[in-house]
Structure formats: C-alpha cells, structure tokens
Amino acid sequence: MPHARHVMLALAAPLLAAGPAMAQDVWDDAGGIETEFSLEGALVIAPEADQFALGLLKGGLSANYVLDNGVEIGAVGGLEAQRDHPARAGFSGVFPPTAGAGASSGGAFSGLARGGVPEDQGLRASLETAYIYIEGGYGEARLGADEGVATRFFEGGPVLFSHAGLVNPALDPSGALIARTDHDLTGPAMRASYASPRILGLRAGASYTPEADRRGLDRDPARDFPGTGRPEIENAYEFALNLSRRLPQSGVRLRAAAAYSQADTHFPADPTLYGNVETWSAGASAEFSRFTLGGSYLDSNNGAASGPGDYTAWAVSAAIPFKKLSFVAEVSGAEDEFAGLTSDAWQAGIVWTPLEDWRLAAGWRDVDTRYISGGLAASNAPGERKGIVIEITRSM
Numbered sequence: 438m439p440h441a442r443h444v445m446l447a448l449a450a451p452l453l454a455a456g457p458a459m460a461q462d463v464w465d466d467a468g469g470i471e472t473e474f475s476l477e478g479a480l481v482i483a484p485e486a487d488q489f490a491l492g493l494l495k496g497g498l499s500a501n502y503v504l505d506n507g508v509e510i511g512a513v514g515g516l517e518a519q520r521d522h523p524a525r526a527g528f529s530g531v532f533p534p535t536a537g538a539g540a541s542s543g544g545a546f547s548g549l550a551r552g553g554v555p556e557d558q559g560l561r562a563s564l565e566t567a568y569i570y571i572e573g574g575y576g577e578a579r580l581g582a583d584e585g586v587a588t589r590f591f592e593g594g595p596v597l598f599s600h601a602g603l604v605n606p607a608l609d610p611s612g613a614l615i616a617r618t619d620h621d622l623t624g625p626a627m628r629a630s631y632a633s634p635r636i637l638g639l640r641a642g643a644s645y646t647p648e649a650d651r652r653g654l655d656r657d658p659a660r661d662f663p664g665t666g667r668p669e670i671e672n673a674y675e676f677a678l679n680l681s682r683r684l685p686q687s688g689v690r691l692r693a694a695a696a697y698s699q700a701d702t703h704f705p706a707d708p709t710l711y712g713n714v715e716t717w718s719a720g721a722s723a724e725f726s727r728f729t730l731g732g733s734y735l736d737s738n739n740g741a742a743s744g745p746g747d748y749t750a751w752a753v754s755a756a757i758p759f760k761k762l763s764f765v766a767e768v769s770g771a772e773d774e775f776a777g778l779t780s781d782a783w784q785a786g787i788v789w790t791p792l793e794d795w796r797l798a799a800g801w802r803d804v805d806t807r808y809i810s811g812g813l814a815a816s817n818a819p820g821e822r823k824g825i826v827i828e829i830t831r832s833m
Contacts, residue, residue, distance in 0.1 A: 470502050471502070472499065474496070475833065476832075477495050478492070479494075479600045481827070482827045482828075483610035483802075483824060485824030487610060491521060491608040494518050495565070496516055496517075497516075498515075506573075507574070508574075509573065510572075511569070512569045513566055513569075513570065514564070515565045515566035515567075516565065517562065518560065519560070519563075519607070519608070519654045521609060521654075523557045523558050523559065525609055527655065527656060527657030528617060528657070529547075529550075529660060529662075530548070530550075530555070530556060531543075531551065532778060533552075541665060542665055542704075542775070543666070543667040543776070544739035544748050544776060545739050546622055546748055547615070547776065548658065548660075550662050563625075563654050565582075566582060566625065568583040569581055574634065575634070576631060576633040579629070579630040579631075580628075582651060583628060585622065585628060586676070586677040587621070587676075587677045587698050589632075589642070590678065590679035591620060591696075592679065592693055592722060592731070592733070593605075593720040594720075594729070594730060595731065595763070595765055596765065597767060597798050597800050598828045599796060601826060603752065603768075603782050603783070603802065603804075604617065604618055605617055607655045611802075613806040613820075614806070615773060616750040616751070619718075619733075620675075623649035623700070624653035624656035624658045625653040626648065626651045627651065629645050630643070630644040631643055631644075639678065639679070639682075640679045640681075641676075642677050643675065644675040645675075646670075647671065648669070649671070650669070666704065666706050668702035668704040669702065670701070671700065671701045673700035674700070675696065676696065677695065678695050678696070680694070688726065691722075692722045693720070694718075694720050695718070696718050697715075698717075699714070699716075700713065710741075710742055711740045711742055712740065713738075714738060714739065715737065716737035716738075717735070718733065718736070719733070719734055727757065728755060728756065728757045730755040732751065734750070734752075735751075736748075741775065746775045747772075748771070748773045750770070750771035751769065754768070761791060764786075764787055765786060765788060765798075765800070766783075767783065768782070768783045769783070777810055778806060778808065779806070780804065780805065780806040780807070782802070782803060782806075783802075783803055784800050786798060786801060794832050795830070796832070797829055798827070798830075799826070799828075800825070800826060801825060802826050803823040
C-alpha cells in the first residue's frame, strides 16, 4: 500500500536525520531533581510481506529526587506512535474461519480469535507509561500505568530484530506471528507493583492490577473484536523471579526468569465460557565470550472454563558476535486452541551496530501459521509467509 509506505517514511525521517543523541541526564536545579529524556524509532521493511513498511516512534521522560537517606523518588512517562499490521495491531486480531466454521471468542491471554470480519487499524498513538515510584534499600514500589512484573522480569534468548521479533513482536509485517512468551497479560494498565532488592543476583516481584482496561500498542486487552467476543480481565495478580549473575571463574553471564499470573474474567455474553485465567512462563540465557544462547516458554489456560482453549508458545535462539556484527538464528512455535491456530517459524540474519545509537538488522524469515483442525480456508487465511525483513533502529 503506497500510502502506508509514505506514512512510515515520514514517521521515521526526523529520527533518521537527527544529529547527536538527545538523551540527557542533567540536574535541573540546585534542589537535586534529575531528569532524563529518551527517544527511539524503528522502521521495518519487508518487501514480500503483507505490509511493505511498518514503524514506531516512542519517547520517554523521567524525573527523580534522592533524599538525604538515599531513598529515590520519581515519576516516569512514555508516549508511543506505531503502525503495525492493520489486522494485528496490539498482537491480537481476528483470523478468518475455515469453511463451515463460525466465529470463535478470543483467548483471554492470547487475544486471538476467529471471525469473518478482520480489523483495519492504521497509525495509533498511546500514553504507554505513567507511574510514580520509590526505591531504596528495601526494594522498589511503583504505582500507575506500567508493565507488570511478569513482563518486566522477562528473560529469553538473543533476538535478530528489536521490534519486529519472531516472538513477542511489536511490529509484524506478515500478520501471521502468534508466538508470545513475554507474559504480558494486562498491558499498560493501572497497577501497583513491588520488586525486592537484588540479592546474590536474584530479585522477586509482585503486581496487582484491578482491571486491564487500558489499550496498549503492543498489548491491547481491552479491544472489542468485530463479529466475536472477548472477556474483560479483572483482579490480576502477578508473581515473578529474575536472576542475573556472572560466574566468577568462567565469566559467563547467566540470566533467568520465572513468572505466574492469575486473573478473573468477565464475559456477560456467556458467563459459562470463561473462568480464571492462569499463566506461567520461564526463560533463560547464557552469554559466553564467543556466543549467546537462550530460550523462553509460556503456557496459559487462556481463561477457558472447560474444553480446549490452552495457549502455549516457545522460542529458542543463538547469536555469535564478531566485532560490530552479530549472527543470529531463531526458531519459535505456538498453538492456540481457542482460535484453533498453530504456528512454526524460523529466521536467521545479521545485526550490525555501526554506532552506539544505531542498530541495523536484516534476515530471512519463514512463518507457517495454519489451522489445527485443517479444512478449507478462506482466501485471506494464514499460511506460509517467507521473505526478507529489514529493521533500522535509532535510540537517542
């Protein structure tokens, strides 16, 4: 679509043409209030995919003050504009049914459904982050619109693309990726979170979200699907552990995480269809001097009260660095019983970081998303998508 290419090039132009990095870390006044500004943009080009060009632009601002006793208090905010695949914005979406099959309701975690009316989302903008925090010797507490600890503590293998990932994609040119292991159940909702200090490399955390009613760009739990239904998520609890430790003898850096979440669902159209949604996940990576490898896994009952409805996803990857280059290979898979979808995907390519603020990645991707039950599909049904993907990222 030519107009989509023009929109994304216009969105990326100010970022790509910018001069020195704009991130700053300055003392605003003698009182000791410190502020920091960041800006990041990405342009994704996939000549053979459904969408030729996608992109995002996001900025963040934080302010903090350190008390005499060493306790830090502050506030963080973040805005983002994004153009994803029009039928898969926010990762969720409606896939067409097979012949003779009707619409299906969406999974409480996956956000995937089957129906006859695909969405058409264009350029979107959102306040993704807005919270206050206090941090000291007893850990950190946050209150406001923020990611839950299950997402914040996530660990996985190395990635080829920062935003157009094979798993957990913010941008998906094919619209066929369904693998998500980052354990984001509630999106950028209002919540309260606590994270303990890191002791011997280990940190624990917990979050409570009264209602997942805020629509995020990468995770949209509040979207209404056309022609089908989706439950509301309420009273969500998340618990997570994160480990980051360098082995003193070998110098190997180990990272690992595990998380569990539980929430109530509310679906007036059919109160018997959904129950509590329970999800658990785990991920790890090992960084050696000559290569890095890792993986992640997630399993959710998707809120199904009875019958098939589980969602599972996994990913494994490895990277070999060489000066400013890195060679990355990834494989992933997912299955959603609610939507009746299964998917296998792989990609391999090269990452080049010519400067600290620039990241350029290119690779070949093969995604095969199909129906579990088989059967005759609509002409716009998922299938095998393969081709070159290029991502240009600038951080400031």
